[in-house]
Amino acid sequence: MTDLYLTLAVFLLVNLLAALWRIARGPTPADRLLAALLFGTTGVAVLLLLAYAGGGAALVDAALVFALLAVITGAAFVRRIWREESNGHS
Template sequence: MSELNLILAGFLLVNLLAALWRVARGPTPADRLLAALLFGTVGVAILLLLAFAGGEAALVDAALLLALLALITGAAFARRIWREEHDGHS
């Protein structure tokens, strides 16, 4: 059972590598942020899978924290950065 968990975690990591391309290239700041948010969610899923594959229950707490703090990052972006005239190339 834990083999499937590990394989799926690896598959999600490949997804992350593809999304990294969007973070590096994304035309507008919002695209970069959305890719970073996807990183957060997929990171939560990978942590959960690893927690059940390795039997480390404490990793679920780390996933919980990650899900919580993605909100703070996104809110800081929407309320602090993007209200200014910032074209993404400055």
């Protein structure tokens, strides 16, 4: 099972590298932030897989913090940066 966990972790990391392209290109600020949120979720999955591949149960706590972080970042973005009066292109 450990081999499968590590293979899937590598696969998810390749997904993350593909999402980096959207951060580099993203026409509106929201697209960049959505890619960052995808990083958070996929990071949770990678951490859980690493935890069960022999990394220890403490990694599950780190995954919990990852899931919590997305709300803080997204709320700060919506409240502080993406106001109505500014146009869509940064």
